[in-house]
Structures are given as structure tokens and as C-alpha cells.
Amino acid sequence: MQKRAGLLLVAGVSIAATTAAAMTPHVASDATARAAWLPIAALLQTGLQGQTSAELARPAPAIAVDIARWNSLRQSDSLPFTSYASFLIGHRGWPGEAAMRRTAERQADPSVANPGEIVRFFTVFPPLTNTGHARYAFALMATGRRDDARREALAAWTGGVLTLPDEQRILGAFGPTFTQADHDARMDALLSNGDTQSAARAMALVSAARRPVFETRLALQTRASDAAARLAALGSDGAGDPGLLVDRANWMRNTTNSAGARQLMAQRRQLSRLPANPEKFMETMLVMARGAANDGQWPTAYQIASQVDDLFPAGTDVSTRSYGERDKYTDLTWLAGRAALRLGRNADAAGMFERYGRGAASSQTRAKGFFWAGRATAAAGNAEAASALFRQAASSPDQFYGQLALERLGETAPPPSAQPPATPAERAAFDARPLVQAIRYLGSTGNRADQTLFVRALADQLDDDRQREVASEFGRSIGRLDLGVWAAREARGDGDSFYATGAFPNVSIPPAYSRYWAFAHGIMRQESSFERTAVSSAGARGLMQLMPGTARQASSRVGLSYDLSRLTGDPDYNVMLGTHHLSELMNEWGGSAILVAAAYNAGSGNVRRWVAANGDPRMPGVDPIAWIEDIPFAETRNYVQRVIENTVVYDMLDPNSRGGPRGRISAFIGRRPG
Structure with a gap:
């Protein structure tokens, strides 16, 4: 690290000793964490040549210190828990937040960090991972909250994959309170995630009623020599088990029986329970259905893909599920719709395309689904219902399928609106945002790459068209035309729209x-x-x-x-x-x-x-x-x-x-x- 006159240099500006001291409350409970901030200056020092001693002695703005901390944390996954936790709590919505949260969860060991601080962190940021649930449970236990600790321990246990030390610790502390149904749920999760080693360790804990199915699934996943014999011994037992169905289909495909695997997945069936992991189940459905479609086996592709709703409780609004589940669901309903069209089954195609639209969170995907549903409905002879579906798609006039729907309705797309300029009060509130301050500061240092990360993060946090308009004006003022574009994209992904001129910047085009x-x-x-x-x-x-x-x-x-x-x-x-x-x-x-x-x-x-x-x-x-x-x-x-x-x-x-x-x-x- 470059030093001059006892000052730490950050991004070409110095951090005086008082500034460094002011950082210590963030990590006051951990001396190691305090030491972790020493390399910060080396991370961001730029443009020092030619600066006067007065410039070098000028204290860095607070946002520069925050950016330095952010850079240090995102470049390491082994700093103390408190380093990550204190930053995340004080800097909500900064770039890379999810990744930093996962790192914090791995580092949240109550034997090293203060259990009370761990509990506080998870109160603000609920666990994203099984490890997070486990560490939250240990911290709650250490602070005397046993009932809450059991709740988190059970979430970790039934969630599946854990490190061996966490697994042993949970089993030792909470195992006596778990039921066989809890152990069965864990086994379902482990096998759904393909964690065969953990599954083998946990087999002795599952219920006698489900053990034969679990043992067969484990044999199929590991391609054990007795896998076929175990499957035959089961007979009709477990025929409706979703995990066994998927493992059997994958085993057949992996042993050169793709045709049999497709037929197995295409059969109409009554599942005995819902899948422990619908996303994993849908992955297998997609592999089989796409394989059938690629080989021109459209009836088989349709039969496989059209059963996707059987994986969810009746009445489930798939648009509220996780991104992974929504993504697989829409892939399957889209494939089923296209397959139905190939088969001349327009009414069935319309139903699948409408499910595609309703299962999406983004306005872009919804418009696509409703347009194709309208098209298939029109082909089936129901013009009135088709018009209603086109009208739903047409609510997105800035999008491909919304524009197609408008023209099907005999209309043209309206131009983007010209929003009123930002008021002084709106600008003041906007400028007070830490992310805006970071964008300004990074622009002043020429760090455009990091600035881009903050532009994206800011766009994701804009809640309405007024905020988006102020942001697009700000972007134009600092040469970041992409801010208005990203504001519109993030709105689209959330099912909203920012259809305004600020989302459509322009540049000079050569006259030729x-x-x-x-x-x-x-x-x-x-x-x-x-x-x-x-x-x-x-x-x-x-x-x-x-x-x-x-x-x-x-x-x-x-x-x-x-x-x-x-x-x-x-x-x-x-x-x-x-x-x-x-x-x-x-x-x-x-x-x-x-x-x-x-x-x-x-x-x-x-x-x-x-x-x-x-x-x-x-x-x-x-x-x-x-x-x-x-x-x-x-x-x-x-x-x-x-x-x-x-x-x-x-x-x-x-x-x-x-x-x-x-x-x-x-x-x-x-x-x-x-």
C-alpha cells in the first residue's frame, strides 16, 4: 500500500487516520475484521501521479470509503462474518448483494462471531441457503431461543444439502425433535439434488414405509449393479412417487433407453405426492419433451410437457414462484403449445399458451403467451375470445408481441410518453441516494466498469415512472444513457412498464x-x-x-x-x-x-x-x-x-x-x- 504523510490513499484521495478510525465501529466486535480493512487503499488507488500534496491530504468522501469496503468484500470470500454483515445491513441494494449474503451465511459461525450479531443479520436478511438456516439455528440456540432455533434447524434439515459438520451439529442438537416425516423430507431433498453421499448417510433415519423407494432411487442415481433388481422388486409400490419416476426416467435415458424414458414420462399418472423439488422434476420433463420434439415425436412431446401443472397444488399462481420454477414452467407450456399446433389441436395450444402467459412474471413473457393464445384461439374459430387475449398482450406496446397484438386489433403502437421533467424536490431526494452518490464518484475517478454495476443496481430499485424519469435525466447528465434503458428493462422484468422517451435515448447518425x-x-x-x-x-x-x-x-x-x-x-x-x-x-x-x-x-x-x-x-x-x-x-x-x-x-x-x-x-x- 502506498503511504504518504501517514495517510491511507483511496481512489486517488486520502483517508485520514480519523476516517480509518471511524470505520472501526462496523467491525468493533472483531479485531480480525478491523485488520481486514488495511488492504482497502491498495484496491482503489488511481490517478495519484501529478497530484499536489494538498490534493493528497484531502479527506476522501464517505462514499469513497464505502466503495472501498464494497470492493474489498466482493473480492474475498474469507473475511470475518461481521465484515460482510455490517456492510450489508448498512448498504441495502448495492451491487452483488445476493453473492455477498451467501458469503456472509457461510462465515456466520457462532463459535467465532457474536451470536447476537448473527441473529440480527438474519432478522434483516432471511437465509438464502441451507447453510444460512443452519447457522441461524445455531445462533438462535446460543441466545436461548430454542423454539426459533428448531424452526430454522428443521428448514436446514429438510432443505437438503449441508456441510458434514453442520449436518452432524444439527442432528446432535435437534435430531431428537425431528420426526420420521422430517427425515423423509430431507431424503427427498437430498436425492432431488443428487447428493448421494449425504443420502446414503441419512438412509437409516427414514421411515420403513418409504425406505425401499429411497434405496431404489439411490441405486438408480449411482447406477448400482442391483438398480434394476431393486426396481423390479418394488413392483407397483412407489409407482406414483415423483422422485422415483424422475430417477427411473433418467436412469433409462442414461442406459441408452431414451425411447422408454420418454414413454414413461408421457404416461398419464396420478402422483402420490407433490415433488419435493418441482424445478428438478421439470428439468427432466424438459429433457424428455425436447428430445421428443427434436425427433419429430410431437404427440409424445405434448403428452410430457402438458402435464406440468400436476406438479403444483391446484390453483397455484406460478408467476409468484421462484425464477427457476417459472422459467422451467414457461419452457414446458411453450413447448406443449407449439407441439399442439403441430398436431392441429388449436384449442389445446391456446390453453397451453395462456398458461404460459399467466405463469410469467415479466410483461415481455406475458405478452408473448397471450398473443400466441389469441392466435390459436382465432384459429380454433373463437374470434371474440381471441380479441380478449390480444388485448391482454397489447398492454405492452413497447414489446414485440404487444406490437403484434395491437396490429391484430387494427391499432398502431402509441409513441412513448414525454414525462414532465424532474422537480427540484425529486432531484434532491434522488441525489441523496447512496447509489447515486456512488455513481457520481466512480464517474469522477474514471472507473466506468464499476460504475456500470451501480447503474444496474440503481435501475433495479426504481419503483415508479417518476423515479425512472429522474434517473434517466440523471443518466443523460453524466453520459450514462444506459440508465434509462436499464430502468425500463427492470420495470419490464417486474411486470411493469416504463414506456417513456427517457427509456429510448438517441445519438447522432452519419447523414449518409x-x-x-x-x-x-x-x-x-x-x-x-x-x-x-x-x-x-x-x-x-x-x-x-x-x-x-x-x-x-x-x-x-x-x-x-x-x-x-x-x-x-x-x-x-x-x-x-x-x-x-x-x-x-x-x-x-x-x-x-x-x-x-x-x-x-x-x-x-x-x-x-x-x-x-x-x-x-x-x-x-x-x-x-x-x-x-x-x-x-x-x-x-x-x-x-x-x-x-x-x-x-x-x-x-x-x-x-x-x-x-x-x-x-x-x-x-x-x-x-x-
Whole structure:
């Protein structure tokens, strides 16, 4: 660590000894934790060269100290519990909170940390993991709250995977209070998670009635030599056990009997109990149903996927379940709906697509489900019910399927609203947010990468359109156009909407390519969210996310020298090369927005293969909406829809527009949606 005049240096500014001392209350109960803050200065010192001694002596702002602590904590998973706990409690909603909470839970050992502080932490942050439930139980026990301790211990025990020391400690302290039903629940959880070692240890504790099924499941998972014999010995016993069904199907598939596994999962059945882990059960259903669909076995695919509601209590609102469960549920209902269409069963398809829409939390997924349900309902001959479903989808006019639904209803998408500017009071309240202060500070130090994390975190915490408008104004004022975009995305993910001009920033487009103004903006909004320094994991750079090779070719064609650094350092340079590349794709694909967007994301070679396999979406006999859904790359499938929906909106904002109807998605998919 660099030292000067007895001062700690953080982010190019010094933290005086008094500031360092002020940090100690956060970790006052743990001397080791106090020592853990010593490396902070080394983490963030930047830009020291050329600073005057007065600048170096200036105390760091409080937010700089907080950022330094945050950086230190997120880069280590072995600091004392109190280090993580005190920071999390005082800095709700900072980037990486969930990961830091999991680390805190692993470090929450009441034999090392103060049990009272552990209890306080879990009171604020309920456990995310089984380890967290176990450590909470130990801390509650240490503070004399035995009944509460048993509750958490039981949650840990029946939740499944634990470290061996935690398992032994729970069993020793609370085992006598557990019932055989509790031990059976633990075994279900362990086997659902594939923890065969823990399951073998716990087998002696389960009920005699369920032990044969559990032992057979363990044999199937470990591919034991007696697995088939155990399965045969069971006979019809356990036939309705969901765990046995899944383990048997996976065992059959893993022993080269995929056809038998699919038929097993396709059979109509009465489960004797609900699955301990619906998400894991659905994973197996998806593998089997997708395998059947890929082999053209559409009746089997439908029979498997359409049984997904049997995994939940009657009347369950799946949209309120965990992300993993929602994701698998919508995958299965979507597959069942597409399979039903293949079989000419429009009414069944409509039912599955409507379940897809109702099982989603995001407005994007809901719009997709209701549009396809409306389409299938119309094909089944019920125009009135179809219109009602299209109306539900049309409540999302900024989204691909909402725009399609509007046009099916004979309407055009409305332009995004122009929100009233922020009031002084709104700005003051907004500026007081710690995340806003962090974004400002990181911008002042040039740390754009970390600033991006805070931009995303802030967008996730905006509760209404006024807050989102203030945030988008703030983003524009500091050169973070992506803040308004992320505010809209986070709203969409929560089932809400921020359909305002602040969510659709714009930049200068070279006059030579002004006819592509709307499409170029549609690409930038999806590619980089208008973050000019964005670099993807694949190496794509800048506003239009150009790969270096593509940028080099484009630069030679427009008569500019190639400069890698300018792709992220000069937005005009990036947009010049990007719009030229876009113009070449437009020429190659005859101006088809679908094919150009697909080629921009996945390359023209892949697009040629998809056209050869699925037809040309420009041709009358090819359904362009289904063509997009049949793109085999999930990223590209989503990309094409997002770019087109963005382009529809930007077409209404295009300053170069020559008039004519706007807000119609048919202008970009080539025909009126059927």
C-alpha cells in the first residue's frame, strides 16, 4: 500500500487516520475484521501521479470509503462474518448483494462471531441457503431461543444439502425433535439434488414405509449393479412417487433407453405426492419433451410437457414462484403449445399458451403467451375470445408481441410518453441516494466498469415512472444513457412498464446512413444499451458492439484508419463503422429487418443455414413470426425480437421520417401479423 504523510490513499484521495478510525465501529466486535480493512487503499488507488500534496491530504468522501469496503468484500470470500454483515445491513441494494449474503451465511459461525450479531443479520436478511438456516439455528440456540432455533434447524434439515459438520451439529442438537416425516423430507431433498453421499448417510433415519423407494432411487442415481433388481422388486409400490419416476426416467435415458424414458414420462399418472423439488422434476420433463420434439415425436412431446401443472397444488399462481420454477414452467407450456399446433389441436395450444402467459412474471413473457393464445384461439374459430387475449398482450406496446397484438386489433403502437421533467424536490431526494452518490464518484475517478454495476443496481430499485424519469435525466447528465434503458428493462422484468422517451435515448447518425436511423438505434439499445465503453465477453465493442475484425473491414471501406481504442473511446467513430456494416447487411438481405437483425447477431452464414432449413421469412408461404421462434439460438431469437420492437418505437421518434403511418410492426416483419 502506498503511504504518504501517514495517510491511507483511496481512489486517488486520502483517508485520514480519523476516517480509518471511524470505520472501526462496523467491525468493533472483531479485531480480525478491523485488520481486514488495511488492504482497502491498495484496491482503489488511481490517478495519484501529478497530484499536489494538498490534493493528497484531502479527506476522501464517505462514499469513497464505502466503495472501498464494497470492493474489498466482493473480492474475498474469507473475511470475518461481521465484515460482510455490517456492510450489508448498512448498504441495502448495492451491487452483488445476493453473492455477498451467501458469503456472509457461510462465515456466520457462532463459535467465532457474536451470536447476537448473527441473529440480527438474519432478522434483516432471511437465509438464502441451507447453510444460512443452519447457522441461524445455531445462533438462535446460543441466545436461548430454542423454539426459533428448531424452526430454522428443521428448514436446514429438510432443505437438503449441508456441510458434514453442520449436518452432524444439527442432528446432535435437534435430531431428537425431528420426526420420521422430517427425515423423509430431507431424503427427498437430498436425492432431488443428487447428493448421494449425504443420502446414503441419512438412509437409516427414514421411515420403513418409504425406505425401499429411497434405496431404489439411490441405486438408480449411482447406477448400482442391483438398480434394476431393486426396481423390479418394488413392483407397483412407489409407482406414483415423483422422485422415483424422475430417477427411473433418467436412469433409462442414461442406459441408452431414451425411447422408454420418454414413454414413461408421457404416461398419464396420478402422483402420490407433490415433488419435493418441482424445478428438478421439470428439468427432466424438459429433457424428455425436447428430445421428443427434436425427433419429430410431437404427440409424445405434448403428452410430457402438458402435464406440468400436476406438479403444483391446484390453483397455484406460478408467476409468484421462484425464477427457476417459472422459467422451467414457461419452457414446458411453450413447448406443449407449439407441439399442439403441430398436431392441429388449436384449442389445446391456446390453453397451453395462456398458461404460459399467466405463469410469467415479466410483461415481455406475458405478452408473448397471450398473443400466441389469441392466435390459436382465432384459429380454433373463437374470434371474440381471441380479441380478449390480444388485448391482454397489447398492454405492452413497447414489446414485440404487444406490437403484434395491437396490429391484430387494427391499432398502431402509441409513441412513448414525454414525462414532465424532474422537480427540484425529486432531484434532491434522488441525489441523496447512496447509489447515486456512488455513481457520481466512480464517474469522477474514471472507473466506468464499476460504475456500470451501480447503474444496474440503481435501475433495479426504481419503483415508479417518476423515479425512472429522474434517473434517466440523471443518466443523460453524466453520459450514462444506459440508465434509462436499464430502468425500463427492470420495470419490464417486474411486470411493469416504463414506456417513456427517457427509456429510448438517441445519438447522432452519419447523414449518409440516416435512412437507417431507427434500425441503428434499435440495434444499439439491444447491443450496448447505449453504454459507449461496453465490451462483450466475445470482444464486441462500443455502442454498436463491433467485433474488431468487422470494424477493421468497415474502416477500410469508409476510408478511415482502423483504431481499436476508438471503438470504445469515440462514439461517432463506432457509429460510423457500425452503420456502414448495417448498410452492407441491408443490401445483402434485401432490407429484411428479421434477417438483418439475425445476421448482425449470429452472422450471415448462420442465417443462410436457417433460411435453407426453415424457408425465407420474406416469402408468402413462410410465417415470419414462427420463423423467428424457430431460430435455434436462444440469444439470436431474443435479439431479433428486441431489435424489431425497439425499431418500431424509434421509427416513431425518427427525425428523418418522411411521413406515412408509423407504429406498425408489419413495416418491419414484412406483412400484417396473422
